[in-house]
Amino acid sequence: MPDDDDFPTEFKVFRDLRGHSQEALGKRLGYDRSYINKIENGKKRPPADFVRKADAILAAGGLLYRAWESDRRLEDQEQSTSDSAGIGHGLINEHEDTTLAYNDGEFVITVQRTLVNNSLEPVERYPIRISVNRYPDQPDRYKTLYRNDPLLWEEIQLEAHCNGEPMSWQVKADHDAIKELYLLFKNQKMQFPLYPGETAQIVYCFRVPARKWGPWFQRAIRLPTKKLTVTLDFPMDLSPAVWGKETTAAVYQMPFRTPIHRIVNGDRALYVWTTDDPPLDARYRLEWHFKADPEKENDIVQISPAQSMADLGIVQVGADILAHTALPFDLPAEAAEARRVITELHTCMARVQNVHVFSKGMGVAAPQINIPRAAAVVRTAAGELITLLNPRIIDATSEFDKQYEGCLSFFDVRGMVPRPLAIQVEHTDLNGTPHITTFQRGLARLVAHEIDHLEGRLYTDLMEPGVEPIPVEQYRGTGHDWKYH
Structure with a gap:
């Protein structure tokens, strides 16, 4: 596309593709996570030796260096235009x-x-x-x-x-x-x-x-x-x-x-x-x-929305793993394994967010990336990240509402799903300490959706009899938050 800023995009794509977090890749390159984040946001242009090393670590076959060199040449051209123009x-x-x-x-x-x-x-x-x-x-x-x-x-x-x-x-x-x-x-x-x-x-x-x-x-x-x-x-x-x-x-x-x-x-x-x-x-x-x-x-x-999610590593409906209860973590004994799963979830979430805007927030559960463990991550509409380990709903209000939901595992449709307006969730941190958190409205819906995945349910299991999902092309809520009175 005209005037695209190629290197930051290609750098992030290869980092996600190879499964590195910003912090992990930064350590291998000798930089901190903040530096990697600035590069991906286009705020910092790295030196040539950084790019060559990143190209090798990420097995990019020279594509990263070519993108970086192309961006540098264009900046030089624009600078020469400004310089020749004077002040x-x-x-x-x-x-x-x-x-x-x-x-x-x-x-x-x-x-x-x-x-x-x-x-x-x-x-x-x-x-x-x-x-x-x-x-x-x-x-x-x-x-x-x-x-x-x-x-x-x-x-x-x-x-x-x-x-x-x-x-x-x-x-x-x-x-x-x-x-x-x-x-x-x-x-x-x-x-x-x-x-x-x-x-x-x-x-x-x-x-x-x-x-x-x-x-x-x-x-x-x-x-x-x-x-x-x-x-x-x-x-x-x-x-x-x-x-x-x-x-x-x-x-x-x-x-x-x-x-x-x-x-x-x-x-x-x-x-x-x-x-x-x-x-x-x-x-x-x-x-x-x-x-x-x-x-x-x-x-x-x-490429259909569902196929685009499959290409990004999201397990699709019909896979056996989506129909079974995820295995809980024994914490803190399995803290290292839990960290690994959380990192993979965050990496997948970043890949998905790069191709689709989620104005209502989004979530990914470990079974959706073919890991049968009880972990999920949720990103709120405001951008806050919530990590859930061994979560289960222990209480819910009797008040509920109906809203359309989408699922990365069958993204071609949207379904009207009734859910409680507030839920209490018991979950565990990496040290094995239990916590109870109350979630309300849209966030309650997001969290409940991911917990369903960990218990082998899809939102279609909760839809009222006779109600069917609609094609995503008919859905009119894209780009807007859920509405509450």
């Missing part, structure tokens, strides 16, 4: 208006930026990156796809204009899935540098076959920007569903703060999202799912 930031992006449209097996991306030269020197070139990744959470498939079918300059068909004049361009890097270049403020007939105080409207357009794209589009803020608008333009007959999440220095991955507006224009569905004054280094990612026309499947291979 201050050099360029200011007054308004960026980007459109991604899908038609007949091809994505067409049009980027329009209104740039102001806020310096004392003329600007002669502007760096851009075109980056594609069909399998962001499957690095092995990513490498295989683009090694065998690389992104080609000929198929991109890049065109660029400045204030209506064609722009020449100069290649800076040519990789299988990444193209980096300068847009030049000139063409074969004339030069038109952007002088201090002047404004220019740059428009560039390129194409990518659907087989090389992925169901997401990301914008990274690399220049001071006053307004950002992104539009996704899809055929209505594909029944698209669109959502978005953002990453900034202050917060790691959360739903967009402003809504995505849907506009129907004939046989097209437009999804328009805008934000003002986005902070530098923020990343905004729109994702989509086509409830696909079968005739389009050769163009876009749709």
Whole structure:
């Protein structure tokens, strides 16, 4: 995707893929957990020797170093643009208006930026990156796809204009899935540098076959920007569903703060999202799912929500382990084993959160990652992590409500489940000390759902007679917390 920040993403994907916690990987690399966290959040750029060592430890086959080198080159290009422009930031992006449209097996991306030269020197070139990744959470498939079918300059068909004049361009890097270049403020007939105080409207357009794209589009803020608008333009007959999440220095991955507006224009569905004054280094990612026309499947291979969870290591419904009671821990004698299971649960949770936004909170139980032990982790809607060892519900209120729930082990549907509004749970810490905690409302629902898994139940076992789960496409609660009166 254009201007994606590759190294932090690839680093986190490989850490999760190899099953390392931030703390464990940090120790092997000679750094603390905080340093690893800053790298994954894009707040810290590591040195080359760190990247080479991480590449070897995580068996990334050189992909991490290539991603790091690619990011470094782009930063150098942007810095040279600012330096050549003189003082201050050099360029200011007054308004960026980007459109991604899908038609007949091809994505067409049009980027329009209104740039102001806020310096004392003329600007002669502007760096851009075109980056594609069909399998962001499957690095092995990513490498295989683009090694065998690389992104080609000929198929991109890049065109660029400045204030209506064609722009020449100069290649800076040519990789299988990444193209980096300068847009030049000139063409074969004339030069038109952007002088201090002047404004220019740059428009560039390129194409990518659907087989090389992925169901997401990301914008990274690399220049001071006053307004950002992104539009996704899809055929209505594909029944698209669109959502978005953002990453900034202050917060790691959360739903967009402003809504995505849907506009129907004939046989097209437009999804328009805008934000003002986005902070530098923020990343905004729109994702989509086509409830696909079968005739389009050769163009876009749709992965169902359940399959995406299976690919992330979540055991799916029908597996024998989901129907049996999990074995409790003998604590503190099995404290080391309990720590190992908890680490694996947190690692899996991080993988899942990287591909889906859980506005209501989420949880994972050990049987869901094929470990038959009585442990679960829950993440609240506010981001608090709760670890449960040997939990069991010892009391519940007589008051209950009905809400839709989803389950990572069959994520294609949502079901209406009655549950108590408050529960008391007895659980154990690593030292073997018992505790009793009261959970209420949405958190009670999350905790009860995970305890059900440890007792061999699914939420479908609790649904009222005659009530069936609905397809996730019909569910309208995505992106919202549960509602209580």
